[in-house]
Every structure is written in C-alpha cells, then in structure tokens.
Amino acid sequence: MTPRGTDWSLALLVAAGVATGLATWFAGAPGSTWVFAGHAIAGASLAVVLVVKLRRVLPKLAPASAGALGLVVVVLATGLVWSSAGSLGVGGFSLLVWHGALGAVLAALVLVHALARAKPPRRRDLADRRQFLAAAAVGAGALAAWQLQRPLQRALGLPGAERRFTGSYDAGSFSGNDFPSTSWVSDQPRPRTHRVAVDGHVRRSLALGPGELARGDELTATLDCTGGFSSTQRWAGVRLGPLLDEAGVRAGAAHVRVISRTGYRWSFGIEDARGLLLATHVGGEPLSHGHGAPCRLVAPGRRGFQWIKWVERIEVHEDPDPGALASTVLSSFSAEGRGAV
Numbered sequence: 001m002t003p004r005g006t007d008w009s010l011a012l013l014v015a016a017g018v019a020t021g022l023a024t025w026f027a028g029a030p031g032s033t034w035v036f037a038g039h040a041i042a043g044a045s046l047a048v049v050l051v052v053k054l055r056r057v058l059p060k061l062a063p064a065s066a067g068a069l070g071l072v073v074v075v076l077a078t079g080l081v082w083s084s085a086g087s088l089g090v091g092g093f094s095l096l097v098w099h100g101a102l103g104a105v106l107a108a109l110v111l112v113h114a115l116a117r118a119k120p121p122r123r124r125d126l127a128d129r130r131q132f133l134a135a136a137a138v139g140a141g142a143l144a145a146w147q148l149q150r151p152l153q154r155a156l157g158l159p160g161a162e163r164r165f166t167g168s169y170d171a172g173s174f175s176g177n178d179f180p181s182t183s184w185v186s187d188q189p190r191p192r193t194h195r196v197a198v199d200g201h202v203r204r205s206l207a208l209g210p211g212e213l214a215r216g217d218e219l220t221a222t223l224d225c226t227g228g229f230s231s232t233q234r235w236a237g238v239r240l241g242p243l244l245d246e247a248g249v250r251a252g253a254a255h256v257r258v259i260s261r262t263g264y265r266w267s268f269g270i271e272d273a274r275g276l277l278l279a280t281h282v283g284g285e286p287l288s289h290g291h292g293a294p295c296r297l298v299a300p301g302r303r304g305f306q307w308i309k310w311v312e313r314i315e316v317h318e319d320p321d322p323g324a325l326a327s328t329v330l331s332s333f334s335a336e337g338r339g340a341v
C-alpha cells in the first residue's frame with residue numbers, strides 16, 4: 001500500500017466504524033445482523049491497516065501521532081474485549097459505552113486532522129492492481145475472522161460466545177422487576193401514578209387509569225439496551241392496536257408518538273405501533289417505578305431506548321416526529337425529568 005493509500009484507508013475505516021457503530025443503536029431485529037457484521041469487519045480491517053501503518057512510522061513517531069494511534073488501539077481493544085470477555089465495566093460504565101464514546105472521539109479527531117492535512121488520493125493510491133489485491137485480501141481476512149469468531153469463542157469457553165447478535169449479555173431474564181434499570185441520559189422522575197391520554201388525530205380522546213390499562217394482553221420480548229445488556233421478560237398490559245381502535249384513528253393518520261412524563265418520546269409508523277404493548281406488569285409483578293410504572297412501552301426488535309418509560313400520552317399524527325431524537329437528551333433537563341416536581 002502507498003503511504004497515502006494507507007492513510008485514506010485508515011480514515012475511511014474509522015468512518016465506517018463510527019457509522020456502523022451508530023447504526024447498531026437502531027438495529028435490534030434479527031434481520032439487522034449485517035450491521036454488526038459490517039462493524040466487526042470494518043474493525044478487523046482497521047486493525048490490519050494499523051499494523052501496516054505502524055511498521056512504516058514507528059521509528060519516527062511524533063508524540064501527537066503516537067497519541068492518535070494509541071486511541072485507535074484502545075477503541076479496537078475495548079470492542080474486542082467486550083465481544084470476547086463478557087460484560088465488563090470501568091468507572092460505572094460498561095466497556096461497550098466507553099468503546100462507543102472513544103470511537104466517536106476518534107472519528108472527530110480523524111475528521112479534524114483530515115480537513116487540515118489530507119492530500120487528495122492519486123490514481124495510483126486507488127486504481128493500482130497491488131492496492132486492489134491488498135484491499136481485497138484485508139477484506140476477505142476480516143470476513144473470515146468474523147465468521148470464525150463465535151466458533152472459536154465457543155471452543156475456548158469465552159463468555160463472548162453467549163452474547164446476543166447485538167453484542168449484549170443476558171441480565172435477569174424472566175425475573176420480574178429484578179433486571180437492570182437504566183436511563184438513556186438521566187431521566188429520574190418522582191414516583192407518581194397518572195392517567196394515560198390517547199389523543200391527536202383521533203375521533204375520541206381517551207384518558208385511562210392503570211386499572212384500565214392492565215387488560216392482560218401478553219408479550220414475551222427482549223429488552224436490548226445499547227449499554228450492553230439484554231433481558232427477556234413476560235410483559236403484560238394492553239396492545240396499542242385496540243387502544244387506537246377505541247380512540248378511532250382519523251383518515252390520514254400515519255404516525256404514533258409515545259410520550260413519557262419527562263418529555264422523552266419516540267415515534268412509530270402506525271402499523272408498527274399497533275403491535276406494540278403498553279406494559280403495566282412484568283413477570284406477573286406490577287412494573288416498578290424504575291422500570292417505568294405505571295406503564296412502559298414494549299417494542300420488540302427495537303433497542304431499549306425506544307421502550308419509553310413512564311408513558312403519559314399516546315399521540316396520533318399525520319407526520320413523523322423530527323424532534324424525537326432531541327427529546328431523548330432534553331428530557332433529562334426538564335423539571336419532570338430531573339425529578340424537581
């Protein structure tokens with residue numbers, strides 16, 4: 001590989017790592033395994049190109065470059081340790097959270113560095129036959145490594161063999177409320193029972209108390225947190241489909257917003273939303289406050305941050321919700337989210 005080809009490969013693989021890494025947050029259904037495969041293959045390819053780069057620059061490494069390359073090593077190592085050695089944590093956060101955060105810092109540094117210093121790739125950095133063969137060999141090796149990873153982990157008895165395809169490790173499945181309770185940022189409302197409103201683009205608004213929501217509809221589903229744990233539980237409550245029918249969805253309605261007391265919300269296509277459950281119970285126990293009492297959303301195949309807790313309103317809309325992503329951060333600064341009221 002030419003030096004310039006190596007540098008561009010490193011930058012593009014870091015970009016691929018962070019893009020597929022962020023995509024994992026939206027990949028919870030088994031059909032999205034390819035996102036995790038793409039991420040692992042980008043990571044393994046990056047490790048190979050890093051060795052090529054280090055062999056070239058090690059004798060004359062400047063301190064700033066040493067720091068940047070050290071960060072690449074730490075990001076790769078935290079990813080690999082997480083996916084092999086089990087659910088480890090440092091400083092109150094899982095290694096997976098550290099890995100994602102450091103990966104994002106690395107991508108930002110690479111972007112700044114590229115904007116300031118990058119020289120455009122020449123034809124011979126891209127189209128040369130040897131460059132092509134080297135890239136194909138690295139890609140094929142990374143794909144083979146990804147395919148061998150689980151069988152090897154199983155043979156070595158490593159905890160990684162037991163992780164889900166999302167990289168999450170099981171915690172407290174089928175244990176009622178006894179599984180980890182986490183928050184996307186830091187929503188911590190005070191405990192309070194309240195009614196749940198169903199309104200917006202409907203013929204008849206509803207306001208339902210906890211008793212009216214506990215209708216015994218059941219769903220066994222896996223909550224899979226982007227922080228790296230998953231928990232399969234028997235949830236019970238009411239399906240959104242019958243609630244929407246009771247309220248009478250008006251023509252043109254296409255999206256359903258599920259909104260927490262804290263302001264945290266997510267929006268679902270109306271057909272998807274019909275199959276979701278508003279859970280008042282888990283494993284036969286009333287939902288605890290930490291898990292979202294009086295009711296939380298159960299959204300199979302979606303990552304945990306979309307399983308809205310402390311649901312207060314179901315709103316039917318014609319349009320999607322461009323503010324939903326921002327609400328997941330801003331809610332922790334609202335008075336309800338901070339637990340100030």
Ligand code: HEM
Pocket residue numbers: 013014015017018020021022024025036039040042043044046075076079080082083084096099100101103104106107149163165166167168
């Ligand atoms: C430059 C940035 C990044 C690089 C180079 C990188 C690299 C890696 C590597 C090498 C692994 C181990 C893969 C395996 O052994 O299966 C991994 C795992 C993982 N990474 Fe990243 N990563 C980056 C950024 C991110 C970000 C930003 C996120 C999330 C926002 C993320 C989420 C994950 C997840 C969920 C896993 C576990 C996958 C599994 O166990 O199968 N990564 N990463």
